[in-house]
Amino acid sequence: xSDKILLIDGHSILxxxxxGLPDLTNSEGRHTGAVYGFLNILFRILDEEKPKYxxxxxxxxxxxxxxxxxxxxxxxxxxxxEELREQVPLIKEVLTAMGIKIVSKPGFEAxxxxxxxxxxxxxxxxDVTILSGDRDLLQLATEKVxxxxxxxxxxKTTIENFHTQEVIExxxxxxxxIIELKALMGDSADNIPGIPGxxxxxxxxxxxxxxxxxxxxxxxEEVKPNKAKESLREHYDMAVLSKTLATxxxxxxxxxxxxxxxxxxxxxxxxxxxxxxxEFKNLLSKFDTAVMPENPIEQNFFSxxxxxxxxxxxxxxxxxxxxxxxxxxxxENIYGLGIALxxxxxxxxxxxxxxxxDFLCASMKDLAKTTVLCALDIKQFLKHVPLEDETQVFDIxxxxxxxxxxxxTYTYDDIAKEYLDGVLLPARxxxxxxxxLKKAWESSADGLMAYSCxxxxxxxxxxxxxxxxxxxxxxxxxxxxxxxxxxxxxxSMEKYGICVKGEELKIYGKKLQVRIEELEKQxxxxxxxEFNINSPKQLGTILFEKMGLPGGRKTKTGYSTAADxxxxxxxxxxxxxxxxxYRQLAKLKxxxxxxxxxxxxxxxxxxxxxxxxxxxxxxISSTEPNLQNIPVRMELGRLIRKVFVPEEGYVFLxxxxxxxxxxxxxxxxxxETLIQAYREAQDIHRxxxxxxxxxxxxxxxxxxxxNAKAVNFGIVYxxxxxxxxxxxxxxxKEAAEYIEKYFETYPKIKSFLDGLVAEGKEKGxxxxxxxxxxxxxxxxxxxxMQRSFGERVxxxxxxxxxxADIIKIAMNRVYKRxxxxxxxxxxxxxxxxxxxxxxxxxxxxxxxxxxxxxxxxAAKLSxxxxxxxxxxxxxxxAK
DNA sequence: TGCGTCACG
DNA sequence: ACGTACGTGACGCAG
Numbered sequence: 011x012s013d014k015i016l017l018i019d020g021h022s023i024l025x026x027x028x029x030g031l032p033d034l035t036n037s038e039g040r041h042t043g044a045v046y047g048f049l050n051i052l053f054r055i056l057d058e059e060k061p062k063y064x065x066x067x068x069x070x071x072x073x074x075x076x077x078x079x080x081x082x083x084x085x086x087x088x089x090x091x092e093e094l095r096e097q098v099p100l101i102k103e104v105l106t107a108m109g110i111k112i113v114s115k116p117g118f119e120a121x122x123x124x125x126x127x128x129x130x131x132x133x134x135x136x137d138v139t140i141l142s143g144d145r146d147l148l149q150l151a152t153e154k155v156x157x158x159x160x161x162x163x164x165x166k167t168t169i170e171n172f173h174t175q176e177v178i179e180x181x182x183x184x185x186x187x188i189i190e191l192k193a194l195m196g197d198s199a200d201n202i203p204g205i206p207g208x209x210x211x212x213x214x215x216x217x218x219x220x221x222x223x224x225x226x227x228x229x230x231e232e233v234k235p236n237k238a239k240e241s242l243r244e245h246y247d248m249a250v251l252s253k254t255l256a257t258x259x260x261x262x263x264x265x266x267x268x269x270x271x272x273x274x275x276x277x278x279x280x281x282x283x284x285x286x287x288x289e290f291k292n293l294l295s296k297f298d299t300a301v302m303p304e305n306p307i308e309q310n311f312f313s314x315x316x317x318x319x320x321x322x323x324x325x326x327x328x329x330x331x332x333x334x335x336x337x338x339x340x341x342e343n344i345y346g347l348g349i350a351l352x353x354x355x356x357x358x359x360x361x362x363x364x365x366x367x368d369f370l371c372a373s374m375k376d377l378a379k380t381t382v383l384c385a386l387d388i389k390q391f392l393k394h395v396p397l398e399d400e401t402q403v404f405d406i407x408x409x410x411x412x413x414x415x416x417x418x419t420y421t422y423d424d425i426a427k428e429y430l431d432g433v434l435l436p437a438r439x440x441x442x443x444x445x446x447l448k449k450a451w452e453s454s455a456d457g458l459m460a461y462s463c464x465x466x467x468x469x470x471x472x473x474x475x476x477x478x479x480x481x482x483x484x485x486x487x488x489x490x491x492x493x494x495x496x497x498x499x500x501x502s503m504e505k506y507g508i509c510v511k512g513e514e515l516k517i518y519g520k521k522l523q524v525r526i527e528e529l530e531k532q533x534x535x536x537x538x539x540e541f542n543i544n545s546p547k548q549l550g551t552i553l554f555e556k557m558g559l560p561g562g563r564k565t566k567t568g569y570s571t572a573a574d575x576x577x578x579x580x581x582x583x584x585x586x587x588x589x590x591x592y593r594q595l596a597k598l599k600x601x602x603x604x605x606x607x608x609x610x611x612x613x614x615x616x617x618x619x620x621x622x623x624x625x626x627x628x629x630i631s632s633t634e635p636n637l638q639n640i641p642v643r644m645e646l647g648r649l650i651r652k653v654f655v656p657e658e659g660y661v662f663l664x665x666x667x668x669x670x671x672x673x674x675x676x677x678x679x680x681x682e683t684l685i686q687a688y689r690e691a692q693d694i695h696r697x698x699x700x701x702x703x704x705x706x707x708x709x710x711x712x713x714x715x716x717n718a719k720a721v722n723f724g725i726v727y728x729x730x731x732x733x734x735x736x737x738x739x740x741x742x743k744e745a746a747e748y749i750e751k752y753f754e755t756y757p758k759i760k761s762f763l764d765g766l767v768a769e770g771k772e773k774g775x776x777x778x779x780x781x782x783x784x785x786x787x788x789x790x791x792x793x794x795m796q797r798s799f800g801e802r803v804x805x806x807x808x809x810x811x812x813x814a815d816i817i818k819i820a821m822n823r824v825y826k827r828x829x830x831x832x833x834x835x836x837x838x839x840x841x842x843x844x845x846x847x848x849x850x851x852x853x854x855x856x857x858x859x860x861x862x863x864x865x866x867x868a869a870k871l872s873x874x875x876x877x878x879x880x881x882x883x884x885x886x887x888a889k
Numbered sequence: 890t891g892c893g894t895c896a897c898g
Numbered sequence: 899a900c901g902t903a904c905g906t907g908a909c910g911c912a913g
Contacts, residue, residue: 545911546893565893567912572894597895600909627905629898636907639897647896671898671904724903733903794900806904810898814905842898842905 015131015271016061017124019142020068020112024048024101026143026160028094033796036289039787041093045101046290051141051160053296055169056273059139063271065111065127067120068102091792100288107280111271115264121146122259128155129260134268146197149188149258151177183217190217193252202255203248207241223249286434294437305435310354311463317364323349323357324373332382332404334470335374336422336462337391338447344370344394345451346458348466356467358459371395378402384469386422389622392501400494406469408493409476411623412485416785420623422468429472429479435464484781492780492818493622499825499837500620500630506848507615508637508838511653512607518650519603522595529592536585543592546571559583594644602641602650609635620840627807628782628814629842638841642889651886656848660835661881662888663854665861666844668876669694670813671726677871678779678808679762683755688873695719701755702748721752725759726809728802763805770804778811779869816869817843823864833857846885854881 027047034043056064105112113123121144128138128150138155140147151157157172177185194213196204208216216233220226226233226242227249233239242249277297285293314320327333327349334350344367346360361367374383374395379402385391388405397403407420410428417424423437441457441464442450450458480486534540537556541548550569554561559582561569573590580586609616616635624631632638640654641647656662667673672694676684683701691697699718700707710718717738724734735745753760767789770776775785784807788800817840824845825837835857839846845865849857858879865877882888 542911544894544909547912567892570893593894597909601896601907605908624907625905629905631906633907636897639895639907641896643897727904730903732901737903795902798900798902802903810905813898844898 012135012137013063014059014061014137014139015063015065015127015268016055016059017127017131017138017140018052018064018066019120019124019140019144019147020066020101021098021120022143023051023141023160024097025094027051028091028097033093033791033793035787036287040288041097042100042288042290044094044097045104045288046293048101049104049290049293053293055139055141055158056276061139062273063111063131063136063268064273065113065266065271066105067123067127068098068112068114069120070114070116104281104284104288107278107284108276109274109278110276113264113266115262118259118262118264122262123264125150125258125260126262126264127266130266146188146192146256146258148172148177148181149185149192149256150260151185182214187217187221189253189256189258190223192256193223193249196252197256202252204252205238205241205245205249208238212238223253283434291437294440297440307353307356307433307435307464307467308460310356310467311459312355312357313459314357314359315362315365320359320365320370320373323359324377327351327377328380330381332384332470332473333377334466334468334473335383335385335391336465336469337370337374337385337394338451338458338462339367339390339394340447341393343367343448343451345447346462347374348462350463350466350470353467353471356463356470358462360458367394384473386420386425386465386469389497389501389504392498393505398498400498403494403497404473404477405494405497406472406476407623408497409480409489410472412489412493412782413476413479413483414785415623415626415628415783416787422465425472425476426464426468429475430468435468436460483783484777485783488780488782488815492815492822495822495826496622496630496818499821500622502825503837503839504617504620506836506838507611507613507617508846508848509615509655509657510606510610511655512610512614514653515603515607515650518653519599519607522599522603526592526595526599529588529595533585533588533592536588543589544596549589553579553586553589557583557585559586594646598641598647598650602647606635606650606653625814626784626803628778628784628811628818630814630818630840637839640885648886648889651889652884654885655883660848660850661854661883662885663835663847663849663857663861663879663881664844664885664888665847665858665865665877665879666841667813667817667865668878670816670843670875671809672722673871673873673875674779674809674812674816675726675759675762676873678812679756679759680872681756681758681762684759685872695722698722698752698755702751717748721748724749725752725763726806728805729763730798730802766808767801767804770800776804776808778808778815780812780815782811782815784808784811812869813843816875817845817865820865820868821845823868824860827860827864828857831856831860846888849881 024044028044030047033041034046036042102112114120115123124140124147128140131138132152132154139158140150140155141158143159145159147157151172151174153174159170161168161170174185177188181188181191183191191213192202194205194208194216195210196202216226220229230239230243233242282294282297314323330351336348338345338347344361346358347370348356348358350356359365359370361370371394375397377383378397382402382404384404384406386407388403406425410420410425421437423435426433426435438461441461442455480489530543533543537552541552543549547568549571553559553571554569559579564570573593576586576590606616611617618632618637619634621631621633641650673688676688687694687697695718696710696715697707699710699714702718703714705714720734720737724737727733729749731742731746731749734748735742738745766776770786771789775783777783786800786803788796789804791797791800821837821840828835828837833853833856834850835853836848837845838848845861847857847861861879862877866875869875880888
C-alpha cells in the first residue's frame with residue numbers, strides 16, 4: 011500500500027470549529043473553543059486515515075499575491091473576530107507541541123501550499139487527503155487526492171468526501187472546472203468578483219456546455235440566457251481576473267521535507283501541559299501516564315502503615331492548627347487516608363491489618379478536638395466521622411463553589427490550579443483511570459497514594475487562599491454562617507432519609523401500567539400501526555406526516571411533540587389527548603413509581619443526596635433520587651406523596667414560605683406600592699391585577715388575575731415580552747403592554763431590575779442580600795442571545811439566590827433548635843421554599859413553634875415572611 | 890452522549 | 899435581526 015499524507019487547511023478548519031461550536035472559554039476566560047474543535051476533528055481524521063505524514067498549512071497575516079491583486083481592485087478584507095484571532099497562535103502552539111509540521115510562506119495562501127504539496131505528493135506516489143472547510147479546494151481533487159469537508163449541522167460534525175467522481179456527481183463538472191464555476195459565480199467571502207448576473211445555475215450550465223470560460227467566449231453568441239451573454243461580453247477583464255483569483259497555485263516554491271512531516275508521538279509532555287492549561291479534559295485522557303511530568307510535590311509524600319507510626323503521626327498532627335485530610339472511602343468501605351501536615355509533609359495511610367477504617371475514623375474524631383480538618387467534601391467525611399461542631403472543619407470545595415458557582419465540578423486539581431498559583435496536579439483520572447475507588451483498591455493501584463496525598467495537599471494548601479478570597483469578596487459570612495453549618499444540616503437530613511412504602515409504590519405502579527396498556531392499544535389502533543410512543547421522532551412522524559396534523563415548532567431533530575404543542579392540537583384529533591395521558595402516566599411510572607422503589611434502602615427509607623455545590627444561584631439540589639420534583643400539581647401524580655410517611659409515633663409537619671421570591675423582590679427593590687400591597691393583601695396576584703389594570707380589587711376577573719400572576723412570575727425570571735407571550739398565549743405586543751403597565755404601577759421594580767443589569771455589566775457578577783455572588787460572563791457577549799440571557803440572569807439570580815439564602819438560614823436554625831432542645835423530631839426534606847419535618851407526635855406544638863419562629867425570623871425584610879404549615883400522616887396530607 | 894421531554898421550585 | 903422566560907434532575911431514545 012502506498013504512503014498516505016494528510017494536509018490540513020489550518021485557518022479554515024479553525025474557522026469551522028469556531029463558528030460551529032459554542033464559544034468555549036477556560037476558567038481564566040481564555041477563548042479555547044476553536045482550538046478544541048480543531049483538535050477533535052484532527053483526532054477523528056487521524057483515526058480514520060492513519061496517515062504516515064501530516065502537515066497543517068496556515069496563511070500569514072500579510073496579504074498574499076492573489077489578495078493584493080483584488081484588494082488593489084476593490085480594497086476590502088474581512089476582519090476576524092478577536093475571539094478567533096487570539097486562538098490562531100494557540101492552535102499553532104498546540105500543534106507544535108505535538109510535533110506536527112506547520113507550513114506557511116509569505117506571499118502564499120494556505121490553499122497554494124496545500125495545492126503544491128498535494129500535487130507533489132501525488133507525484134511521489136502517495137495517497138493524499140486534504141482537510142478543509144473551503145469548497146474551493148475541490149479543484150484539487152483527483153483519483154488519488156481526496157478532499158474532505160467537515161460540516162457542522164445541528165451540533166454534530168459530518169464529513170463530505172470528494173475524489174474526482176464525487177465532484178462530478180455533485181457539481182456536474184470536473185475538479186479543474188470548479189475554478190471556472192467559481193470565477194463565473196464569484197465569491198464575496200473570498201473577494202472574487204465574478205460575472206454580475208451569473209449565479210450557480212447559469213455558471214454550471216455554461217461550463218457543462220462549453221467546458222471553460224475561454225471556450226464560452228469563443229462561442230459567445232451561443233451563450234444563453236441573453237442576460238448572461240451581455241454580462242460576459244461586458245466584463246471580460248473581470249472574468250480573467252476572477253479566474254486568476256480562483257486558481258490555486260500548485261507549483262509554489264516551498265522547501266518541504268517529508269521527514270519533518272512524518273507523524274510521530276502526538277501525546278507529548280508539552281502537549282499534555284498545554285491541554286491541561288486550556289482545560290481540555292476529554293483530551294487529557296488520551297495521554298499515556300508516561301508523558302505526565304514528574305511533580306515536585308510528590309517528593310513530599312510518605313507512606314505510613316504501622317500502628318505506632320500512625321499514632322505518632324496523629325500526635326504530631328494534633329499540634330497543628332489545621333491539616334489537610336482526604337478520606338478514601340465509598341458508602342461501604344474505607345480504603346485509606348491522606349493527611350497533609352505541611353505543604354512538604356503529606357502522609358498516606360492505607361487501611362491494612364490493625365490500621366482499620368474504624369481506627370482511622372476514631373483517630374480523626376480525636377484530632378478534630380484540637381485541629382481544624384480541611385477537606386474537599388466535608389459532608390462525605392461526616393458520613394464516616396460524625397462531628398457536630400462546624401468550627402472543627404473547613405470545606406475547600408464549598409469555598410471554591412462560592413467563589414465561582416458556575417463550575418460543574420470542584421475537583422482538587424481544579425482547585426489547586428485556581429488557588430495555588432496555577433500549579434498543575436495530575437487529576438484523579440490520570441492516577442486511577444476511570445476505575446471506582448473500590449476497583450483501584452482491589453487491584454492495589456499505585457495511584458491511590460498519590461491521589462490521596464494530592465487531595466490532602468490541596469485541602470491544606472488552598473485553605474488560606476480560599477479563606478482570603480472569601481473575605482476579600484465579601485462572602486466570608488455566607489460561607490461561615492450559611493454554607494458551613496448547612497453541611498451538618500444536610501448531612502443529618504441525608505442520614506435520616508425519609509420512609510417510603512415500597513409495597514404501595516408497587517401497587518401504584520401496577521395501576522398505572524394497566525391504564526398505560528389501554529392507552530397504548532388505543533393509540534396504535536387509531537394510528538394504524540405499532541410504534542414507540544416514547545420516541546419523539548417516531549411520534550412526530552406518525553402525527554405530522556402520516557396523520558397530517560399541522561406541525562408547529564421544530565426542534566433540531568424534527569417536529570416538537572412537547573406538551574404545549576400537543577395541547578394546542580388536542581382539538582384536531584382525539585389521539586392527541588390519549589398521547590398526552592400516555593406521556594403523563596409513562597413519566598409517573600418510570601421516574602417515580604419504578605425508580606423510587608429501586609432506591610429504598612434496607613432500612614425502608616430513601617436517602618437522597620443534597621448537593622451544596624451545584625446551582626449557579628445558591629439553591630441546593632437533590633439527587634439519587636431527586637426528591638425536589640415529586641409531583642404535586644396534578645392530582646394523579648400528587649397521590650405518590652401518600653407513600654412518603656413518617657415512622658411510627660411521628661407525623662409530618664410541612665412548612666412552606668408564601669411567595670418568598672416576590673417578597674424578596676419587594677424588599678430588595680424597596681418599591682413602596684408592592685411593599686404596601688404585601689402589608690395589606692391576602693391575594694397579591696389579585697391586587698397586582700387591580701393595580702395594573704386599574705379595576706377595583708373586588709372586580710378583578712379571573713383572567714386578569716391569571717395574567718397578573720404570570721407577570722409576577724415573569725418579573726422574577728427576568729421578564730421578556732416573548733417569554734410572557736408564550737406563557738399566556740398572547741401576542742408579544744400585548745405582553746409588552748402588560749409589562750409596561752406593571753412597571754408603571756411599580757416604578758422602583760423597574761429601576762431595581764435595570765440597576766441589577768447595569769451592576770452585572772459593570773462588575774461581571776450580581777449579588778444576593780447576603781453577599782453571595784453569581785458571575786455572569788454572558789453579559790459581555792457580542793451575541794445578542796447570550797447577552798439577553800445574561801440580562802435575565804442578572805435580574806433573576808439575586809432574587810432566587812436571596813430566597814435560597816433565607817431558607818438555608820432557616821434550615822440551620824431549625825436544625826440547631828431541634829438539637830439544642832433535645833427533640834426527637836428531624837428535618838428530612840427541603841424543596842426550595844418548603845421544609846418537611848418528621849415530627850414526634852408529642853413534639854408537634856414545640857416543633858411548629860420552632861418552624862414558624864425560625865423560618866419567619868431567618869431574614870428581616872420590609873415585608874413579613876409568611877409561612878404556611880400543615881400536618882399529616884403522609885406527605886400528601888401534610889402539603 | 891446529547892437531546893427532547895417533563896417533574897418540581 | 900437575532901429567538902427565550904429563571905433554577906434544577908431523571909428518563910428514554912437514537913446515534
